[in-house]
Amino acid sequence: MGTMAKIEVKNITKIFGSNAAQALPKVEAGMGKEELLAETGAILGLKDVSLTIEEGEIFVIMGLSGSGKSTLIRHFNRLIDPTAGQILVDGNDVMKLSNKELEQFRRQKMSMVFQRFGLLPHRTVIQNVAYGLEIQGVAKTERETTAMEWIEAVGLNGFENKYPSQLSGGMQQRVGLARALANNPDILLMDEAFSALDPLIRSQMQDQLVELQEKLHKTIVFITHDLDEALRIGDKIAILKDGVISQVGTPAEILLEPEDDYVRAFVRDVNRARVLTVDTVMQPPAMRITHDNIERALSEMVRRGEEYGYVIHNKEYRGYVTQEVLEEAVEDKSSSATIYDLAVEGNSVTLEDTLEEALPVTLEADHPVPVLDESGALKGILSQEEVGQILVPPSEDDEAESKPVSLKVIDKEEETLKAAS
């Protein structure tokens, strides 16, 4: 046995309706959503969903409205019970918990952050943040001390005695986040937590979440309908469509190797330059020079047909050399320059840079740009051609061409829904 997954969802099926039990065999036999609705009146929410979420990762479940993502996240803390299937948290079957045990489980294992915040309007910020602890019966002074720490952690000090209605949306959601964290749960469930916020605040909150996560190392399950958000904060992304998982993978895998037309259509409009980081597209350095013998370096470069060589000393990148420079140095016998003197440092990019950030450097340079890690070691090179290739969306096959149309329709539906509400 390997390490145990934090959350394991096994073959969850959820059918809504009073006749769910009779409808289940039909779904298992492969009946689709529309057919089931027409025949039994039951609504298929999730179909045979299985997921493995590892400790400490931000796992994003992405789908449009009606895809079942909010239903799925409510299975983790059993706000909704599945019609069939199993949910294991730390190896324990959540379905087997009694009511009392379930309350304890919700108090200790996971906290939830809601799309419309779900704050108690008649309580002040500090009382809201302390709510989870109050439920557990923690004494007032102790829970307010803890609450205050988290209010500070999300940057709301000075607002602790305000009511939620006195705060802006972004601040209210920080209260929601602080309330969830004050319980000190292993797992954080975030249901479209940032979707109700305007774009600027949303990206601030995303940054804050990622920043907090670097300190806290919680397991975070994050629901969103926004692929940009998913790609920005997710370590892993699951794409859900009509209650079925389309693909699970890292952001780069989702972008670069979409498994079906649905995902392909989705990722087409994504600004890849902003999402992809250098480490996902760089190539290994073709010509590493780890010694200071100029002649040997030149002959190796000529033999391999490499125009540029990257000089490394004590695992540290020192600069690049061209064949031309080395030839001149070999010819000029009077020169006592070492290869380190000849190496031109030039610009470099780091592993975590997005392509958008790396692009200007790459375009300016006439050679493949070196990619360095934080200790200054050479990890790879980034050429203009590679960047260009990656930034062009995948070419469409014939079957993929019909898909964007249907996606547009879904988008429109969502817009009208928003307008109506």
Next chain:
Amino acid sequence: MDSDIFPNIGKPIKNATNEFVDYLVINFGDGFEAFSNSLLFFLVKLERLLRSADPLIILLCVGLLTFAASRRLTLTAGMVGAMWFIGALGLWQQAMQTIAIMLVAVAISIIIGIPLGISAARSERFRALLSPVLDLMQTIPSFVYLIPAAMLFGLGKVPAILATVIYAAPPLIRLTDLGIRMVDGEVVEASRAFGATRWQILKGVQIPLAMPSIMQGINQTMMMALAMVVIASMIGARGVGETVLLGLQRNDSGQGLVGGIAIVILAILFDRITQSAGQRMQAYRNIGG
């Protein structure tokens, strides 16, 4: 004009009801009397307290209560003036009797009404059962149940209170039900997600958030209880209603009007105090934006 299409069911219902009431009176008379006496015990104490107190103290209490509920000086002065006006009408003692009956009736309505309203909000089936009963309570002429009530509890204040509760509790039950149903589902879900028990959710979330609606229900119950005072006086409940009733019996329109004015003043008094208390309770809704 005999017609065969109508079998006579009226008569058996009539007879069965009479027999049932007789049966209750004969077999459970003591029990009803004991209940009646315990209720009367509180009522008499409260009435005695109100009637024996110096009117100045009562006026002061009205002032303090209004100010505590509204924090507005003009309203406080107005309410004290209105109360003084009842005394000036010569109906101080009667007003104290009426207030005592009404407060006890409202207290019983709250004790019964809020739990029923909460149960109705939780169970669709219970609500479906309760709804026609509430309709019945509100529409059936009060004399229909005043007759058996007078037989079971004797004439006087207790059947009057019972009649008042039957008439006045439904709005509180309905508004409690509505208030709890209107509580934001996401807030309730949030507290479930934090592991709150049903009781913790009810006490900490649903009731506080339904409070404006519940306060509205209590206000309505008070208004309806005051509307019942004239009818209640017909079975010997005394109070301001009796003044109106006497005016009616003696063809004395002047006395009827004086009694009527006193009832209206009492209604305004209780309405303003409960309304402003309700508004202050939900102050958190109005601040900011």
